[in-house]
Amino acid sequence: MIRLENLTKHYGSFVAVDDISLEVPRGVLYGFLGPNGAGKTTTLRMIAGILRPTEGRVLLGGDDVHRDPIPAKMRLGFIPDRPFVYDKLTGAEFLRFVAGLYGQEGEAVDRRIAELLEVFELASWKDELVEAYSHGMRQKLIISSALIHRPEYIVVDEPMVGLDPKAARLLKDIFRQFVARGGTVLMSTHTLEVAEAMCDRIAIMQHGKIVADGTVDDVRRQHRAGDATLEELFLKLTGGARVRALVEVLGG
């Protein structure tokens, strides 16, 4: 289980994440939605142990990510939104390096690397330097790196950005299978169709707070939205009036 307890993050006087608490149970694909600047990425980076919370804590399977980071991080696979990797390593070298960070080596790792590169159609590129990879290929490489140590939890920030439709579909299938086998995925996304189709539960963030969470039906009920689509619900909760104003500005 991923558990956030009163998680808060300040950047100077700006409150990016404001006292949020959340539980993501095992075997659930959880969607993290919200407009730009709502605090999603900051929250995910705190869960991954990259940012320190100003207050509150993050527990991964009972281990505090910041107090007891090694066992917590052993269970985690993190996929960031910006695919920065070492340009002068080959794809295979990068994956071997990441496996090494998780203390894994030997033939089992080589097999796993070959398997992942095959699945993401990078096998023919495995001995090419990453600097020659396209944005989408880098993204696939990072996704492979997050899966290399067979994590229990995957925290992923905007996974579909830069992926071609085939890779996007593949990723959806991988996440569904991962969850079906008892894994947990916490995924931020702007693509509401993806969230609606894939996620078991969602949370909507606005101005650093969680303004709604539960299944899509739960959220509809909580906000008396009838049979509104997730897009309508999202706009209602995050300022849809502005969208209408924008349409007018654009002459729609």
Next chain:
Amino acid sequence: MTQPSLWHVLQPKWRTALQRIREERSRGGSGKMLLLTLVGLAFWVGVYGVLYRILKYFRGVEEVGPLLAAKLLGLVLLSFIAILVLSNVITALSSFFLAKDLDLLVSAPVDWLRLYLAKLGETLLHSSWMVGLMTVPILAAYGVIYEGGALFAPYAVLTLVPLLVLPAVVGSALTLILVNAFPARRTRDLLSIIALGAAGGVILLFRLVQPERLARPEGFRNLLDFIEVLRTPTSPFLPSEWGTKAIMGFLRDTPDPLPLLLLWSTAAAFVTLGAMLHRELFAQGFTKAQEGAERFVRGKFWRWTLGWVLAPLPVAKREFVLKDVRLFFRDTTQWSQLILLAVLVVVYLFNIKALPLRRGEPVGFFYVTLVSFLNLGLAGFVLASIAARFIFPAVSLEGRQMWLLRSSPLDLRALLWSKYWVGTLPLLVLALLLTGFTNVLLQVGPYMMVVGLVAICGLTLAIAALALGFGALYPQFETENAAQIPTSFGGLVYMMATIALLAAVIVALWQAVYAYVRAVYDGRPVVVDGWMIAWFTIAAAICAAATVIPLRIGLRKMESFEF
């Protein structure tokens, strides 16, 4: 359509620079600015002082003096132009072909001339500011000695501007041609090798010519021949010669408008020709610059060699070391600096060999011991500069990948350990070679040999730790070019801390070495007594503290990094 003004095109850069200054101030950077200003001023005063004395001496020598002063200025300007052409070639590659704002500018309806002038201005500013600042104390010394008066300052600026514009145009044009011939990223690799190879070659050539022979009177055959050589210009077509004539003419009250006219008209003509070349070649070159990332990679060399040696290490440390070594040798801009390093080491040893120390035996012993001892400081300084270039940026260069390192269960101590030893071991080999060879060349006794080798080991461990620690304290995560990182404020603080360390260790060791020298002079046997052991212990304690404390502070700082 009305074209945007040149100022409008340059505005984002200007505003970014202003914003950086503001952010620096709000982060309490006024102390930084003060320190930088003081160091800059000290440097200026130093250059001014040395040149003032030389020129004063020249002024006192009839006939030959002014010729020597002009020749010196000509040489200075010529070397500046040579440096500027190289620097402009490299800077133009970034500003014309790799800069992040190019996609926006090229896709916007901005005409080619504005783009050229904006980028030329940017290139000029980035590559010439340091040379521009260097000329201030130099020309000030000329102005003061030759009583140039208040008008000399604007006149000097008038002379200097075309001297800066010309290399910028030539450098940009060379880059334009090179990028059209090779992909931009390959060109960068090629340029770094050519530039460093050329710089190394020049240094080596200059040293092998043995300029110190000119200082010996027996080297001159005939004074008149010498004066004749001084009178002859290096080449009447070189802008440095026009610059010299313009400045010396003004200072010696024989003003001649021709050199200044030549400078300005040539600069204008070159800008025009550069713009025409840009119109013809830029679009094609810019397209090529988008390609050209390296694709094929050489086999599994490191895994089979270094990987085997590192096999006993835990897997995380081993993979980290392998990764660092691979990244270093695959980045041409990194390893190509080893060329320059090798040349500097050769020159260093050559200088030691050329020292005239063995003229009389008793003096010889003292000077040999002194040189061998002071060599520790000098070698330490060389090692500090190398560590500044290769170890100081190590933490900064991980910045963009820190998401991976911080989200993985990697213990940051392992990261620091790997960075430390990957940097320290080659440095240690170099340190031992430098000190060992120097001591062999100087024919020092076993006592100095042991003291030298042990001390340089301790200093190297501390210097590397300081570089890594200060690199973590003052990280530059946004800089993509590793070569720029040591020139930051943190780099300056690191160098100052290292100089303090060298001074402290040398002062401590001198007590022990002095006891040794006295014993040899007095004809007593050399006994390592309590006095010597106490000072050796103090030196060792300083080195140990300078190793452990920076690494601890660096680790703590890394643990607090947020991305």
